[in-house]
Amino acid sequence: MAANYWESSQRKFWTFSKRDLTDLRRAQEVENSQLYSQYPLxxxxxxxxxxxxxxxxxxxxxxxxxxxxxxxxxxxxxxxxxxxxxxxxxxxxxxxxxxxxxxxxxxxxxxxxxxxxxxxxxxxxxxxxxxxxxxxxxxxxxxxxxxxxxHHPYRTLTELQTLFSLTSEEISLAWSIINDHYLTDLPLLYPPHIIAITAVFLAVVLKPTTQTTKAQSHNLQAALQVAINTPSGTSGGALTGQNKVQKLLNWIAEGSVAIEALVDCTQELISLYEVWESYNEKVCKEQVMRFVKGRGLDK
Amino acid sequence: MSSLTSGSSRKRIYGCYTVIGFISSGTYGRVYKAQGKNGQVGQFAIKKFKPDKEGEIGYTGISQSAIREMALCTELTHPNVVHTVEIILEDKCIYIVFEYAEHDLLQIVHHHTQSNRHAIPARTIKSIMYQLLQGLLYLHRNWVMHRDLKPANIMVTSNGEVKIGDLGLARLFSKPLNTLFTGDKVVVTIWYRAPELLLGSRHYTPAVDLWAVGCIFAELLSLRPIFKGEEAKMDNKKSVPFQRNQMQKIVEIIGLPQKENWPLLTSMPEYSQLSSLSSGIHRVSTPQGLEKWYWQTLQQFKYPSSPPSMTPGSDGLSLLRGLLDYDPTKRLTAEQALKHQYFLSDGEKPAEDCFEGSGMEYPLRRVSQEDNDIRSSSLPGTKRSGLPDDSFGRPAKRLKEG
CATH class of the missing domain: 1.10.472.10 (Cyclin-like)
Structure with a gap:
């Protein structure tokens, strides 16, 4: 329900494993193989x-x-x-x-x-x-x-804001990362709080070093690696001086949040930003319009 | 989008259900009783939403209240909330299939008024209240306000299970993008409407449902609505009128609200109306008092002075007071009400079957045969003509959403 993600239809019926999602799509492709070859996307x-x-x-x-x-x-x-x-x-x-x-x-x-x-x-x-x-x-x-x-990650984000005294810059960066996650399969794969935590983590880690995406992705993976390897309580030495990151990592390590899920979400997002570089609106529009017009779906 | 119309694989209403008869209608549409078939076992109540515009041929978009109800129905599961079996969208119509309940509180109260105004047994009332509050606690914990609790919306199965029904006005209060006041201006049947709503509050809370529960409790005891006001109709200006008569009925029993007990009272939009209430009307200036009302009611219906299994007693009064507190912030919550001494004084938990040991037999829900064609697109009016509800002189008070 609204307050309770764990009892929600979203968790029960609309959160898939990667395998399920792949199977669903493969079945779609098999069923519509001719359309796939005629109208590549x-x-x-x-x-x-x-x-x-x-x-x-x-x-x-x-x-x-x-x-x-x-x-x-x-x-x-x-x-x-x-x-x-x-x-x-x-x-x-x-x-x-x-x-x-x-x-x-x-x-x-x-x-x-x-x-x-x-x-x-x-x-x-x-x-x-x-x-x-x-x-x-x-x-x-x-x-x-x-x-x-x-259930959206925005509410968890608001809760995390208080917990980690996030700055308004960090919040707005996390907010836009959440906005971006809807472009991937993540909303079909992970609970909203995992997405929110990932977004906060990315926002906090990314902010001080606003370099290129690639460089950032290295930082992130390194930071997460530390989190994975660090048992609860002890601190990740690689990130001394960054109190907030520290606190966040400790919190993640102590909590019940699956680190693997965070790593996966992070990777999905980084990979999204990489794919984004090849985005071409004109091409997308043409290819979508081809099947809409070609099959008379606009009628 | 003709290629999207491959809905043939989906369930059809006639494939799974045989309509037995017509139960009731309201502004939303009509409710039918149905028997399951082809693997669907049991009896069901099917609510068919009427199209927004009568006689409309094409799709015109589903009303927001129908969307809310569908979304909430698929999400909610609790033994004290009417279970939604499925929702079928077919031929421009929406059907919500509910579990069937043989009785409702309106019908039960009505049966008692007919049979020589015999009281509803104290144990039955306690069990009903306990189940009702459990259902409400579940709704509130899930950020759902019902907003239209009244005896006709509280179902009771033949096994004595109480189930909150009709989420047609229910809304999520977790994160209202607009204030809940905008959109639908009038909410909750007037007799069960909380004083903060009568006084024009825009930021109302789940406490409105607890006021309604208090009114229902009183009605189970006295077999008539405790605050039976006359509704002031919307005028042409589309502004919501002050429900003077309803407020007056409340004041006549429990007295005028005082700012000492309800600090935010003076900031209510219609606060100034209260002073005009008291002028000249004797019963307003000298209210009966809830305590007096309560003991007179118990006496009238011959509840004995003890034991707690036979009478709601002084604990019942205390619970009623807590539910009918003017200040919504002090009013009991569902959780607090469930912990009230009233439910404990018996030494045992309230019965799970509200009919247990009552010795009462209630008549079966009346089902009319006049309109069995659930799929017919013509909907002859929305009056509950010729149905038991009419004989109560209690037409549907709900106004159309603004």
Missing amino acids: PDRRLTNIYFQMQLTKLAKRMSTRQQAVATAQVYIRRFYTRREIRTTNPYLVLSTAFYLACKMEECPQHIRIVVGEARQFWPDAVSSEVSKLGECEFHLISEMNSQLII
Whole structure:
């Protein structure tokens, strides 16, 4: 439930192992092999970046809170574990996910407004008929088994802020790392508090050395290595002088948080930032539009 | 998105359920009684949401309250909250399938008023209250406010299990992006509405549910609503009117709220209205007092003076006082109420089956045959015409969401 992630549908039904997720996707690919060869798509994270940017445009126009955007992203991620993206109109799906997420996060938008705004951005892809979005909402909810309550890492972040007296810079960096994690599979793989801890850890470690991503990733892995090798209580010698990092590492080492999970999340994020460098909006748009137009999914 | 319409593999409502009859309707839609089939065993209550606009052909988007209810229903599991079996979206309609409950508190109270105004046995009341509070504690621990607790929404199964139903107005209070006041302006059937809501509070809390529980407790004892006010209707300006008559009913029994006992009273938006209440009305200036009301009620219904298994006694009064505290911050929480002496004085835990040892037989829920076609798109009005509820003279008080 809202307060209780452990009893939530998110934990019970929508947190996958990497293996499960791989199997699900392989099955999708096998089932739609012809579509896959006919309509190749960039790396999933790149299309996610593209859709996230579209979603953000929509949200900005309607000055919607980040929380609703995050919920919409999770809806999209869930939906596409059940439906092959090449059989859908992603512009309609993302507009619908946004419309639904706004209602769920208590900042509702009228369906006509959402359709109107979506038409402004993607006139070729979104029909002016409100009923299309309404119908898509049924599919979205059905595929998610009406399990619409999403637990986000933002709340844990607020708790950690107090615990570690994080500065506003650290918080805002952690916040944007959390925003970025929705571009990966992490929301389908790990509980929100793990994501929050990872984000705080990255923010605290990264901040003093705002160098290139690669250099940072070395720092992170080294720091985490220390955490893994250091039993509770004792301190990681490599990081003396950085009290906060120290405290955080001790806390992680003492706690019940699986270090492996933190390492994995960190790696996923670092790898996201590496892939990001090859992002090309034009290519993404063209490849998505190819199957939308080619298969008449905009109708 | 025609290629998305491959919903044929999904469950169909007629594939799993046979509708037996119609139970009730409200602003949300209609509720049917159904029998499971094809592997689905037992009886069910199916709530069908009506489309937002009557006679609308296409999809128009699902109302926010339906979305809330669906999301909460799939998430909540507790023995004292009505269990949601599944939700089916089919042919532009939404069906929530619930476990079936044979009775509800409104029907039980009604049965007692009909049979010579015989009291509900003290043990039954204690068990009902205990189960109700446990369900509410679960909701509140999960950051869910019910906001519409009333006897008609408290289900009782034939095994005497009490289950909170109708989460149609329930909301999460963990992280409201907008204040909870915006969106739907009027919440909670007026007779069970907490004083802070009547006085225009915008930042209300789970305490509103505990006030309603207090009113329900009083109603189980006296077989009539304790504060039976007349609702002031919304005027054309769409502003929420002050519910003068309802506030007056409360004051007539428990007296005017005092700022000594409720420090934030003077900052309530409608605070100034209170002074006009007291002018000239005798019962307002000299309230009966909850204590007097309580003992008179116990006397009227011939509860003996002891033992605790036969009468709610002075512990019952103390619990009622705690639930009907004006100050929402001092009002008992569900957790505190469950630890109240009232539930302990018997020496044993309240019965898990509220009917245990009561010797009462309650009539079965009435099911009408007039409309068995759950899939028909025409929804003839929303009145509970010809149904038992009407005979109580208690139409659905819930206003449409603003």
